[in-house]
Amino acid sequence: MTNLSTKTDDKAELASKVNDWVDAEEGYIDRRIFWDDAIYSLELERVFARCWIFVAHDSQLPEVGDFLTTTIGEDAVIVSRGEDGKIHTFLNSCSHRGNRVCFAEVGKARRFTCNFHGWSYGLDGSLKSVSRPKSYDGKSNFDKSRLGLHQARVESYKGMHFACFDPDAPSLEEYLxxxxxxxxxxxxxxxxxxxxxxxxxxxxxxxxxxxxxxxxxxxxxxxxxxxxxxxxxxxxxxxxxxxxxxxxxxxxxxxxxxxxxxxxxxxxxxxxxxxxxxxxxxxxxxxxxxxxxxxxxxxxxxxxxxxxxxxxxxxxxxxxxxxxxxxxxxxxxxxxxxxxxxxxxxxxxxxxxxxxxxxxxxxxxxxxxxxxxxxxxxxxxxxxxxxxxxxxxxxxxxxxxxxxxxxxxxxxxxxxxxxxxxxxxxxxxxxxxxxxxxx
CATH class of the missing domain: 3.90.380.10 (Naphthalene 1,2-dioxygenase Alpha Subunit; Chain A, domain 1)
Structure with missing residues (x-):
């Protein structure tokens, strides 16, 4: 089983060895980058969680409510065309207990509702409603505006939509x-x-x-x-x-x-x-x-x-x-x-x-x-x-x-x-x- 939790000190130690793994000037590659669990864990964080990853083409989601599900690294995501006509990409994991919200590979929806406790999300990933809302009356830190499905940035190039979870990443135009x-x-x-x-x-x-x-x-x-x-x-x-x-x-x-x-x-x-x-x-x-x-x-x-x-x-x-x-x-x-x-x-x-x-x-x-x-x-x-x-x-x-x-x-x-x-x-x-x- 892959260990996806790499400590900060371990990350620094791993990163310090990168120049030993890849010598692009002479053309030598360390085989461990294809096998090592710790390297893979760091790779998910430093490559997939912060690069622009292709998620959909415009023709796949022509109408409001059209969606598909895919992954960015090992993060499951929903890609949908929202009521604003834009493409949105957000985690396919409920903010309540983390259950998968959408199990379909492709389809059309008005909302995405978790089958565990009934939390319901809009086409833009925002939390719209919960079951038994009165249960949160009284002393509670329940705030719907903070409990939507985590959003990725989405930018497009000539119909190709890319998503990125790193707010500090360059624009898609610069990236390409x-x-x-x-x-x-x-x-x-x-x-x-x-x-x-x-x-x-x-x-x-x-x-x-x-x-x-x-x-x-x-x-x-x-x-x-x-x-x-x-x-x-x-x-x-x-x-x-x-x-x-x-x-x-x-x-x-x-x-x-x-x-x-x-x-x-x-x-x-x-x-x-x-x-x-x-x-x-x-x-x-x-x-x-x-x-x-x-x-x-x-x-x-x-x-x-x-x-x-x-x-x-x-x-x-x-x-x-x-x-x-x-x-x-x-x-x-x-x-x-x-x-x-x-x-x-x-x-x-x-x-x-x-x-x-x-x-x-x-x-x-x-x-x-x-x-x-x-x-x-x-x-x-x-x-x-x-x-x-x-x-x-x-x-x-x-x-x-x-x-x-x-x-x-x-x-x-x-x-x-x-x-x-x-x-x-x-x-x-x-x-x-x-x-x-x-x-």
């Missing part, structure tokens, strides 16, 4: 930084933006959440090897990656590795309709995004918004890696497409993601086995003492006249992984956001 320029490749390549297709897949992996997150932030190195049989079955050969026309780009731990092949990822969905749609709109994408970014719209690529929101352009899937202890992760997967795209493309994208990146998908089964083994093998005492190496491309940083952020030549690289772990280390080592450097 230059990475917004890259997010626009999928969020804003069409004037209508994107929409999420109804429903999502939830699955469990016996792995530390950081392994899949760092895989998506920049590991194209594994694709020709891990996914060789699937790629050969689909294409009859391995896709060609051009080092001179592919890159790693990162900012504040967010990263995207990509080629400029335009449809490499989309081609694996095995849908002529999707490829036809992309080719018909290539000129419009270029007009809106510029030539370089238009070539990224469905290219061979992967990306991660720190800490745990990953996506695949072209496959059109978002996923979050939700920690359930240091050795287990719950994966939430959604399918999206341009809101103005033809209705018939919805089933094409849904079917394509099921083929490739679902629990039974040809790529995800390969990846899941690797992530689980990477975690399980670190149980060994001697094994955990050995550092992992992530030193590919240490001298690959370039200046690029069009690309933003920290840019490295070639998507076969580990620059984004090093940036991911550096951001993790910066947060783990910082007592407050003021101590977290901008990178």
């Amino acid at each position: 930084g230059d990475f917004r320029w890259y997010l626009d490749v999928i969020l804003d390549n069409d004037e209508g933006g994107i929409e999420f297709i109804d429903g999502n897949i939830k699955s469990r992996l016996k792995c530390n959440w950081k392994f899949p997150a760092e895989n998506f932030v920049g590991d194209s190195y594994h694709a020709p090897w891990t996914h060789s049989s699937a790629l050969i079955a689909m294409f009859g050969k391995q896709p060609t990656m051009r080092p001179d026309r592919s890159y790693h780009a990162n900012a504040n731990g967010h990263g995207w590795e990509f080629g400029l092949d335009f449809i490499g990822n989309a081609a694996t969905l095995n849908s002529p309709q999707i490829l036809e749609y992309l080719r018909e709109h290539e000129a419009k994408f270029a007009e809106r995004l510029g030539k370089v970014r238009s070539r990224m719209v469905a290219s061979l690529s992967s990306a991660n918004v720190f800490p745990n929101l990953s996506f695949l352009a072209g496959h059109n899937t978002f996923r979050t890696w939700n920690p359930k202890g240091p050795r287990e992760t719950e994966l939430h997967t959604w399918v999206f497409l341009n809101a103005n795209a033809p209705e018939e493309l919805k089933k094409e994208y849904r079917r394509g993601v099921m083929l490739t990146f679902s629990p039974a998908g040809v790529f995800e089964m390969d990846d899941g086995e690797n992530f689980e083994n990477c975690t399980a093998v670190n149980a060994g005492v001697v094994t955990r003492r050995q550092k992992l190496h992530a030193g590919m491309g240490l001298d690959s940083r370039i200046e690029h006249e069009e690309l933003k952020g920290n840019v490295h030549q070639s998507q076969i690289n580990e620059a984004n992984q090093r940036a991911f772990y550096q951001r993790w280390a910066d947060l783990m080592n910082a007592e407050t956001w003021a101590d977290v450097p901008v990178r």
